[in-house]
Amino acid sequence: MPLPLPSSPPLRFGANYVPSSGWFYGALDRAAADAVRRDFEDLAGIGLDHVRVFPIWPWIQPNRSLIRQAPIDDLLGLIDLAAEFELSVSVDLIQGHLSSFDFLPSWVLTWHRRSLFTDPEVRAGLVAYVDRLAREVATRANVFAVTLGNEVNNLYPANPTTPEASTAWAAELIDAARAAAPRLLTLHSLYDATWYEPGHPFHPADNVELGDLTTVHSWVFNGVSALDGPLGPATVTHADYLVELAAATSADPTRPVWLQEVGAPRPDIPEHDAPEFVRRMLGDVIANPALWGVTWWCSHDLDRSLADFPEREYDLGLFTVDHVAKPVARELAAVIREHRRPTGRRPALVCEVDLRAEPERRGEVAPGSAFHTAWVRRRRTGPLAIVTAARAGDxxxxxxRGIDTVLPPC
Structure with a gap:
């Protein structure tokens, strides 16, 4: 007789915080407390419980031996304002990559060009930075996690690396963060090339072995929406598929997976389809017992007075820059009110690829692959796990993992 399923903790729902005024550039002038309060009031008002925030690395550490206290104090003030609205906070450390721009200090650029991932002096500077920032934010009770940085693999290939160097780099910084702030979750953040691109130098094993839980970022502009349109089964289940890949890749069957970024990007998801996409996508992924929480990208739209962003970046917010709740915000709020965690078991589809051991085979599970197509087809009848062939008889x-039936690969 199968063991009873362990009780699942409540799902977390939050937003990646993009200020409604001035994007992240507002930090250069110390954002007005009342403006930040208004932003956080928006988010708390639709039932969110946390925000993920993004201090800008080169503004805090403009020189390898100089870490500035003033922007750190501004960050702590931001965290305190979140606490006023009972919002807990996850802090990303190395920004790094944001909305198609890379923010790097001059001491790794131009005549000083050297790789973040392989240069020993740069790595020493990063250890000092991570240690300092993690210690500082851990003084705030409402901070629950630090992430090394946002999609740090986007900083490759401008910063050359190898799989071995990428793993060592992340492990070193995770150790530094844990030593500095042992009560916080310490996390690694990678965009989905690590799951789908065979030659990518950041491997799936890093996602599921480094840090205290696994994070995934689900963006349907990666080609998924081209398979079957904005409301097709491949599109609306992509978040669930990534969570399942992560769960199946981990050696720990109970390791949680945080859907740390998901959104409804235009034109892949037209404005009139966005609420339905939100409901279907969240309905599918919430049924996944591995899911820790969902953090929407992003809190507020980007002011169109700011130039040179990709077009899709301007309209990803739950709220407009004038604090009007958009249809996606209202739909998310309804899902938060109505959702229930699943209690039943589900079947699993066997995957012949073990991403931990065979990263060179990542293309075989990428969107549009034979395996992905088979999973999407079977997923239409209800929740469907993924299990590697090596684990199918365990x-x-x-x-x-709550799996009661193993289905052969198609």
Whole structure:
């Protein structure tokens, strides 16, 4: 007889915080407290419980031996304002990459050009930075996590690396953050090339072995929406598919997966389809027992007076720059009110690819692959796990993941 499923903790719902005024450039002038309060009031008002925030690395550490206290104090003030609205906070450390721009200090650029991932002096500077910032934010009770940085693999290939160097780099910084702030979750953040591109130098094993839980970022402009349109099954289940890949890749069957970024980008998801996309996508991924929480990208739209962003970046917010709740915000709020965590078991589709051991085969599980197509087809009848061939006969493992039936690959 299968073991009873362990009780699941409540799902977390939050937003990646993009200020409604001035984007992240507002930090250069110390954002007005009342403006930040208004932003956080918007988010708390639709039932969100956390925000993910993004201090800009080169503004805090403009020289390898200089870490400025003033922007750190501004960050702590931001965290305190979130606490006023009972919002807990996750802090990304190395920004790094944001909305198609890379923010890097001059001491790794121009005549000083050297790779973040391989140069020993740069890595020493980053250890000092991560140590300092993690210690500072851990003084605030409403901070629950630090992430090394936002999609740090976007900083490749401008910063050359190898799989071995990428793993060592992340492990070193995670160790530094844990030592500095042992009560916080410490996380690694990578965009989906690590799951889908065979030659990418950041490997799936890093996602599921480094840090305290796995993070995934689901963006349907990666080609998924081209398979079957804005409301097609491949599009609306992509978030669930990534969470499942992560769960199946981990050696720990109980390791949680945080959907740390998901959004409704135009033109892939037209404005009139966005609320339905939100409801269907969240309905599917919430059924996944591995899911820790969902953090929407992003809180507020980007002011169109700011130039040179990709067109889709301007309209990703839950709220306009004038604090009007958009249809996606109202739909998200309804899902938060109405959702229930699943209690039943589900079947699993066997995947012949073990992403931890065979990263060179990542293309075989990428969107549009034979495996992905088979999973999407079967997923239409209800929740569907993924299990590697090596684990398909491991009864204890299957029980821990709530899997009652193993389906052969198609």
């Amino acid at each position: 009864t204890a493992y299957l029980d821990a």
